[in-house]
Amino acid sequence: MQGYQSAIVEAERHNKWAVQAEALRRLAVLHHHRNEREAAHAAAHRSFEVASAAGDDVLGGEALNVVGGFELESGDLLAAAMAFQRALALGGSSPELSARLEQNLGIVANVRGDLDAALEHYQRSLQAYQAARNEPGCAIAFHNLGMISADRSRWDDADHYFEQSLAIARATGDLRLQGLCFLNHAEVHVAKQRFEQAMSGAESALAMFDQLGTLLDKADAYRVIGTVYRETGRPALAEARLKAAIELSSRTGSVLSEAEASRELALLYQVMGRNQEALVLLNTAYRLFHRIDARVELGDVSGRRARLEETYLALVRDWGQSIESSDSYTFGHCERVAEYAVQVAAMLGLDDHERTTIRVGAYLHDVGKIRVPHEILNKPGRLTPEEFDVIKMHPIWGIELLAAIEFPWDIRPIIRWHHEKQDGTGYPDRLRGDEIPVAAQIIGIVDVYDALTTTRSYRPAMTHEQALAEMRQCRPWWRAEVYDAFVRAIGTRTIAAAA
Numbered sequence: 001m002q003g004y005q006s007a008i009v010e011a012e013r014h015n016k017w018a019v020q021a022e023a024l025r026r027l028a029v030l031h032h033h034r035n036e037r038e039a040a041h042a043a044a045h046r047s048f049e050v051a052s053a054a055g056d057d058v059l060g061g062e063a064l065n066v067v068g069g070f071e072l073e074s075g076d077l078l079a080a081a082m083a084f085q086r087a088l089a090l091g092g093s094s095p096e097l098s099a100r101l102e103q104n105l106g107i108v109a110n111v112r113g114d115l116d117a118a119l120e121h122y123q124r125s126l127q128a129y130q131a132a133r134n135e136p137g138c139a140i141a142f143h144n145l146g147m148i149s150a151d152r153s154r155w156d157d158a159d160h161y162f163e164q165s166l167a168i169a170r171a172t173g174d175l176r177l178q179g180l181c182f183l184n185h186a187e188v189h190v191a192k193q194r195f196e197q198a199m200s201g202a203e204s205a206l207a208m209f210d211q212l213g214t215l216l217d218k219a220d221a222y223r224v225i226g227t228v229y230r231e232t233g234r235p236a237l238a239e240a241r242l243k244a245a246i247e248l249s250s251r252t253g254s255v256l257s258e259a260e261a262s263r264e265l266a267l268l269y270q271v272m273g274r275n276q277e278a279l280v281l282l283n284t285a286y287r288l289f290h291r292i293d294a295r296v297e298l299g300d301v302s303g304r305r306a307r308l309e310e311t312y313l314a315l316v317r318d319w320g321q322s323i324e325s326s327d328s329y330t331f332g333h334c335e336r337v338a339e340y341a342v343q344v345a346a347m348l349g350l351d352d353h354e355r356t357t358i359r360v361g362a363y364l365h366d367v368g369k370i371r372v373p374h375e376i377l378n379k380p381g382r383l384t385p386e387e388f389d390v391i392k393m394h395p396i397w398g399i400e401l402l403a404a405i406e407f408p409w410d411i412r413p414i415i416r417w418h419h420e421k422q423d424g425t426g427y428p429d430r431l432r433g434d435e436i437p438v439a440a441q442i443i444g445i446v447d448v449y450d451a452l453t454t455t456r457s458y459r460p461a462m463t464h465e466q467a468l469a470e471m472r473q474c475r476p477w478w479r480a481e482v483y484d485a486f487v488r489a490i491g492t493r494t495i496a497a498a499a
């Protein structure tokens with residue numbers, strides 16, 4: 001810093017404005033590294049002023065690029081984009097500078113989840129690096145284009161870009177970029193089910209990261225290797241690698257890597273039928289994803305968050321369906337209950353979080369039936385009172401099964417009380433009136449509707465109209481607003497009775 005400071009003073013005295021602007025900009029970066037925010041901004045702005053006064057647009061653009069970088073790191077995406085755009089308008093005549101600016105604009109677009117815009121910026125960045133004959137720059141641009149193409153499932157493009165990037169990284173001896181190319185390309189191979197190539201790529205990447213000692217990169221390599229083991233039916237190896245990935249990424253403090261590895265391990269547990277453990281992990285991943293700082297991770301965090309939520313819903317849906325398969329009469333029950341319930345919830349004006357709670361609760365509302373003996377669950381004909389007492393245990397057993405799992409959505413009231421009735425005649429706790437949470441009532445009412453409109457061993461399915469007439473007789477079971485919302489959401493539709 002002292003060197004740059006003397007340079008600035010000397011340059012000013014001798015009217016060497018280019019040296020002065022350059023030194024100011026480098027000083028700004030040093031201040032930034034020392035977390036001296038104001039000094040960093042002040043130096044960058046002075047650099048811009050000196051360059052502007054001398055009419056040097058490229059140096060002015062360089063100064064603004066640095067300002068944009070500061071804004072990007074502090075999370076102000078709009079200010080960052082504006083600084084980069086201004087810099088581009090000013091210093092765009094320099095291919096070197098515009099290559100870096102387009103790259104930065106691509107990063108901003110990526111963080112904002114605008115993948116199309118990101119792709120365009122990275123493409124323009126590549127062209128500019130090519131015009132400047134800047135090989136290392138081209139390698140980075142190819143790599144970024146590969147990542148974006150993979151995110152948009154454009155696999156052939158991704159293949160091509162990663163190969164190009166790797167070829168240059170090899171020629172320039174950039175070991176880390178080689179490793180990243182191998183690793184990120186391996187993820188494309190996984191998506192395309194080219195497992196041998198995926199494994200060899202991820203192993204090469206791991207070897208390179210080992211050599212470099214970059215722990216976080218190693219964590220990502222373990223995650224991909226674990227995924228390949230899982231997809232090729234080697235669960236024990238998969239579990240070991242994925243656990244290593246979680247451990248390493250948590251040690252390095254990378255929330256995104258930890259969340260992604262947790263999601264992959266959850267998928268493994270699901271395949272192994274370890275549904276409870278899978279859910280525990282997905283909840284961890286869910287919490288981690290909501291802690292992720294998009295500006296630090298500089299990637300498509302919101303897209304990944306959405307994928308996690310999809311995984312989550314798919315897992316609970318599968319688990320719910322695993323109960324149905326042992327009870328052929330109720331096949332598809334959970335899915336239908338979920339669809340109906342979400343419509344009723346929407347009619348009641350419940351928000352997104354409450355609707356997701358209801359969907360997850362619907363998938364799992366009967367999970368306790370896993371403990372009901374087969375003969376009772378599938379009994380042809382009516383149940384004896386004793387057998388019915390066993391069935392009545394399923395809300396409690398459901399709560400017990402899920403006791404160790406901390407859900408991001410509070411589904412326990414749904415599981416425990418979906419058979420409670422407004423008039424106190426339900427089970428297991430004989431709650432009355434408003435003691436029954438509205439979410440449990442919603443599941444309760446559509447549960448009855450679905451039971452009536454599907455065939456049972458002791459009676460055929462009722463038509464939609466018959467079911468509604470039957471439910472009108474039972475009005476005291478539900479509070480008025482829930483019954484009304486049900487009638488408006490489901491009752492007015494004409495639905496063919498399910499087979």
Ligand SMILES: [Fe+2]
Pocket residue numbers: 365366394418419
């Ligand atoms: Fe139930």
Ligand SMILES: [Fe+2]
Pocket residue numbers: 333365366447
């Ligand atoms: Fe049910």
